Amino acid sequence: MTKFSDTDPGFPVTGSNLRVARLSRLIYEAALERVYGGLAGEGFPEIRPAHSAIFRNINPEGSRASDLAQRAGITKQSVAYLIEGLEKEGFVETLPDPEDGRARLVRLTRRGRAALSALNRLSDAMDRDLESALPAGRMEMLRQDLAALVAHLRA
Amino acid sequence: MTKFSDTDPGFPVTGSNLRVARLSRLIYEAALERVYGGLAGEGFPEIRPAHSAIFRNINPEGSRASDLAQRAGITKQSVAYLIEGLEKEGFVETLPDPEDGRARLVRLTRRGRAALSALNRLSDAMDRDLESALPAGRMEMLRQDLAALVAHLRA
DNA sequence: TCTATTGGTCAGTTTGTCTGTCTATAATTG
DNA sequence: CAATTATAGACAGACAAACTGACCAATAGA
Numbered sequence: 001m002t003k004f005s006d007t008d009p010g011f012p013v014t015g016s017n018l019r020v021a022r023l024s025r026l027i028y029e030a031a032l033e034r035v036y037g038g039l040a041g042e043g044f045p046e047i048r049p050a051h052s053a054i055f056r057n058i059n060p061e062g063s064r065a066s067d068l069a070q071r072a073g074i075t076k077q078s079v080a081y082l083i084e085g086l087e088k089e090g091f092v093e094t095l096p097d098p099e100d101g102r103a104r105l106v107r108l109t110r111r112g113r114a115a116l117s118a119l120n121r122l123s124d125a126m127d128r129d130l131e132s133a134l135p136a137g138r139m140e141m142l143r144q145d146l147a148a149l150v151a152h153l154r155a
Numbered sequence: 156m157t158k159f160s161d162t163d164p165g166f167p168v169t170g171s172n173l174r175v176a177r178l179s180r181l182i183y184e185a186a187l188e189r190v191y192g193g194l195a196g197e198g199f200p201e202i203r204p205a206h207s208a209i210f211r212n213i214n215p216e217g218s219r220a221s222d223l224a225q226r227a228g229i230t231k232q233s234v235a236y237l238i239e240g241l242e243k244e245g246f247v248e249t250l251p252d253p254e255d256g257r258a259r260l261v262r263l264t265r266r267g268r269a270a271l272s273a274l275n276r277l278s279d280a281m282d283r284d285l286e287s288a289l290p291a292g293r294m295e296m297l298r299q300d301l302a303a304l305v306a307h308l309r310a
Numbered sequence: 311t312c313t314a315t316t317g318g319t320c321a322g323t324t325t326g327t328c329t330g331t332c333t334a335t336a337a338t339t340g
Numbered sequence: 341c342a343a344t345t346a347t348a349g350a351c352a353g354a355c356a357a358a359c360t361g362a363c364c365a366a367t368a369g370a
Binding site for chain 2: 347348
Binding site for chain 4: 048
């Protein structure tokens, strides 16, 4: 007799299976699948989860790579790697920063903005779908409680 | 004026920042850091998040690689890679499966069991810490609501 | 002006995942 | 029972996504 796996449909709703971090992981993983799967279905199959480090943090007017790195919590080199791919695929363009001769600004192209907007749309749809699974009013409470946990973790 | 980054301490508590999937990600990432950081501090620096695919699913009596693969939702090859590392570091051992001449059983060693127990201890501590950040009774509601979301996603 | 800092690049490594192919054993079935 | 098919795992190779370290060029500060 083996234990229940994470993806077992009949997993028991007790004990460590109810740890918030575990449940968070499962929700996050499902969201990744749904959002990036949806993105692929809408004509953006090149956008992968790692790219969210860029899309989440980029300024519409243009951001510097080191800014993106700091905001995303990854190295400049990793940002450069992600940007390189996105640029080849036409989602971003880079231009010299008029304020600093060392820097380059990374900016979304039209296609990049379309991808970002699809990303947001799919994320919002996911959120509404989740809301439909809870009794009325509970989603708002859930959001507030999760936000409180996040604030607690940052403190 | 740039947007707030994920890790910005003063990020606004409105709009898309309250999406459940995003909050879940932040909690999950914090848990990874805390749990695997703690594990390193307790003498298990070799254990990395990817290894949880094994620790979460392994049967104390021993599991087959293909079992682990199916339960973790990754390929047999990935399991083999993870097991190889864990075996070199003394967390698991493999032995022929008496029931099937093709198979090998993977089993936790004493050290592996110690790591698993530290992993569970740290995870539980994390959960209790989170609980301390919410008003009394709210954590239980949160767990149930998250579990309901997970069940909804599986359906 | 000299020095220290910063933005970015280049080169190389590690980790974790994947496909594809192959062998050996087991299970099914004509 | 022999022949076929399915399964467990190993081997080889690719790639994505991160990392470190070394470096250059431009800026900022002492």
